[in-house]
Amino acid sequence: MKPQAPTTARTAAPTPGYAWVVLLSVYAATLAAPLNQMKVPPVLPILRDAFGLDYSSAGMLMSIFSIMGFVLAIPAGFILQKIGIKATGLVSVGTVAVGAAMGALSGSAALLFTGRFIEGAGMGLIMVAAPSAIAVWFPAARRGLPMAIWTSSVGLASIAALNGAPALAGLYSWRAVWWAGAAVAAAAFGLFALLFRLPRPSEAHEIPEVLTHAAAPPPVSLGRAMANRSLWFVGVSFGCFNLTVMAWTTFYPDFLHAERAYSLAGASFITSMMMVIATISGMLGGHLSDRIGSRKRLIVFPFAFLALVFLFPFSVTGWGIPALVVFAGLVAGPIAPVSLAAVPEIMGSPRLAGIGLGVAALCQNLGMFIGPALFGRILEVAPWTVAGYLMIPVCVLAIVVTVMAKIR
Numbered sequence: 001m002k003p004q005a006p007t008t009a010r011t012a013a014p015t016p017g018y019a020w021v022v023l024l025s026v027y028a029a030t031l032a033a034p035l036n037q038m039k040v041p042p043v044l045p046i047l048r049d050a051f052g053l054d055y056s057s058a059g060m061l062m063s064i065f066s067i068m069g070f071v072l073a074i075p076a077g078f079i080l081q082k083i084g085i086k087a088t089g090l091v092s093v094g095t096v097a098v099g100a101a102m103g104a105l106s107g108s109a110a111l112l113f114t115g116r117f118i119e120g121a122g123m124g125l126i127m128v129a130a131p132s133a134i135a136v137w138f139p140a141a142r143r144g145l146p147m148a149i150w151t152s153s154v155g156l157a158s159i160a161a162l163n164g165a166p167a168l169a170g171l172y173s174w175r176a177v178w179w180a181g182a183a184v185a186a187a188a189f190g191l192f193a194l195l196f197r198l199p200r201p202s203e204a205h206e207i208p209e210v211l212t213h214a215a216a217p218p219p220v221s222l223g224r225a226m227a228n229r230s231l232w233f234v235g236v237s238f239g240c241f242n243l244t245v246m247a248w249t250t251f252y253p254d255f256l257h258a259e260r261a262y263s264l265a266g267a268s269f270i271t272s273m274m275m276v277i278a279t280i281s282g283m284l285g286g287h288l289s290d291r292i293g294s295r296k297r298l299i300v301f302p303f304a305f306l307a308l309v310f311l312f313p314f315s316v317t318g319w320g321i322p323a324l325v326v327f328a329g330l331v332a333g334p335i336a337p338v339s340l341a342a343v344p345e346i347m348g349s350p351r352l353a354g355i356g357l358g359v360a361a362l363c364q365n366l367g368m369f370i371g372p373a374l375f376g377r378i379l380e381v382a383p384w385t386v387a388g389y390l391m392i393p394v395c396v397l398a399i400v401v402t403v404m405a406k407i408r
Contacts, residue, residue, distance in 0.1 A: 016199060019137035023146050025195035026130045027153045029093050032185040033123040035157035036100050037065050037368075039181055040116075041250050042165040042268035043174045045257060050174065051109040055251075059376025062250045062368070064113055065120040069365030072124035077358030080128055085136065086196050088129040093192060096122035097185035104178035115178075120365075122185075127361040132354055135344050137199055141290065143344070148286025148337035155279035155333075158249070162272035166265040230346045231356050233405035235363035237299060238339045240398035242367030244306065244391045245332060247375035248313065249274065255314060255384055260321065270322055277329025285334020286341065295342040295407045298334045300399055305331035307395035314384035342407045 040047065040061050048058050072079075080088050096119050103115030130150060138146050168176040249271055256267035289298045309328045316324050340360060347356040378387040 015138055015142050018197075018199075019146070021195055022133060022137050022197070023149060025192045026089070026133045027150055028188040029089050029192040029196075030126050030130045030150060031153040031157045032093050032096050032181075032188040033119070033126050033157075034154040035161050035184055036096055036119050036181040037062070037123060038158040038161035038249070039165050039177050041253050041271070042162050042264065043169045043177060044250075044254050045264065046169055046174050047112075051112065053109065055376040055379045056373070057109075057376075059250065059372040059374075061113070061116060062246065062372035063370070065116045065123065066365040066369035068117060068121035069124035069127070070362045070369060072121060073128065073360075073362030073365060074355070074358045076125050076128040076361065077354040077356075079125070080132055080354045085129050085133050085198070086192075088125055089133070089192050089196065090189060092122045092125035092129060093185050093189040094122070095119070095125070097182050097189065100178050100182035100185060104175045104182060124361060124365060127364060128354065128357045131340050131343070131357050133196070140345060144286040144290035144338065144341045145283065147341040148283040148334075151286075151337040151340065152279040152282055154336070155275040155282065158275040159272045159279075162253070162268040162275070163265075166268050170265075226355075226359075228347065228356070230405040230407060231343065231359055233401040234339055234342055234346065234407065235359045237303075237398040237402045237405070238336070238360055239363035239367035240394045241303070241332075241335045241339070242364050243371035243374075244310070244367075244394050245371075246368045247371035247391060248310075248388075250372040251375055251379070251387075252313065256321070259314075259384065260317065270325055273322060274325045274329040274332075277326050278333035281330050281333030282337050283333075286337040289334070289338045289341065293408060295338050295345070296402060296405070298338040299342075299402045302331045302333075302335050303395050303399045303402070306335075307392050307399075310388050310391040310395065312388075314388045342405075346405070346407055 044058055044061075047053060047061065053061070076088070083091075099115045099118030099120075099122065101115075102118060103112050106112040106115055131147065134143060134146050134150060164180070165177045168180060252271045253262075253264065253267040256262040256270060257264055260267075262270065285298050285302070289295055306328065309324065309331065312320070312324055313328075340357070343356045343360050375387055378390060
């Protein structure tokens with residue numbers, strides 16, 4: 001299948017005003033999932049002591065979150081077609097709230113892991129429903145910026161979790177962190193239910209009926225979608241991104257606390273700086289991608305710089321630590337929004353957009369599952385620096401498959 005012809009933002013259809021209200025509701029619904037996902041790294045030393053976990057098991061607390069994500073990724077596209085965007089979003093956020101509450105009540109590691117498993121189901125659904133909602137409301141040539149704004153919810157959630165969790169755990173206990181996550185998910189549920197709607201006829205651009213759920217959709221060819229090699233190339237690249245970044249951010253607070261004598265709060269703050277910068281550079285990168293009409297360049301070049309960054313995170317000291325973290329956020333920020341903006345464009349038929357985003361979510365969650373588990377296992381047998389070096393070939397793989405993808 002061939003990608004759509006390049007169209008610049010200047011020649012695109014206008015964006016309806018209510019689209020930005022919808023983006024707010026989607027942003028809130030999405031934020032709840034990564035907020036709960038990233039509550040583990042800042043309190044990882046506390047959880048290791050409380051439940052007697054080694055590095056491998058501690059890494060699985062992050063990885064298990066992603067299991068339901070990649071199990072549900074492809075089915076999520078069909079769930080979306082069956083019940084619509086709004087219902088899928090509400091199920092997603094509700095599932096996150098239930099899983100977080102279960103974790104807060106857990107008295108054993110097994111129950112804590114179960115709660116994480118349930119939370120991950122919500123992540124798997126929202127990562128398909130949210131970009132589908134954006135595709136419904138925003139014309140393709142204007143989609144880079146809203147997609148970048150949406151993906152910044154992951155960064156904002158990570159910043160909040162990395163800085164808020166140590167404070168809550170210090171004042172109360174780690175359970176307060178889980179209850180806070182459940183409360184945020186419940187609030188997001190209400191906001192999404194109140195604000196989200198599908199576009200009226202006067203607000204609609206060329207969008208797939210299967211996403212709007214406005215009428216019975218025509219049959220969708222799963223085989224046709226799965227045969228799109230460029231989709232899988234972008235998916236693998238996106239999975240590599242999530243593998244490397246999730247591995248780093250999961251263990252970096254622990255590294256700074258154990259090896260560089262940072263407090264838990266200080267270690268979490270330094271790690272969160274990456275998310276702060278990535279949030280800003282991601283929005284700028286998404287806008288630039290729209291302006292220059294290219295997705296590929298805004299994926300390949302950031303990955304090249306990210307590969308170089310992994311030479312240093314576990315060897316630098318002093319001022320080099322925050323400097324490296326800021327640089328990493330600057331170069332890595334555009335990768336996620338630009339990758340996700342590319343997916344609907346390479347599917348050929350807009351009716352296959354939901355399935356394409358499901359494949360992207362599959363690869364994303366697979367990367368998030370492998371990253372922390374693999375990194376934790378490496379740390380059992382090798383020093384921190386070696387674990388960092390082993391992320392470089394993953395970045396190189398991402399560059400290769402992105403170059404091979406037929407994207408603009």
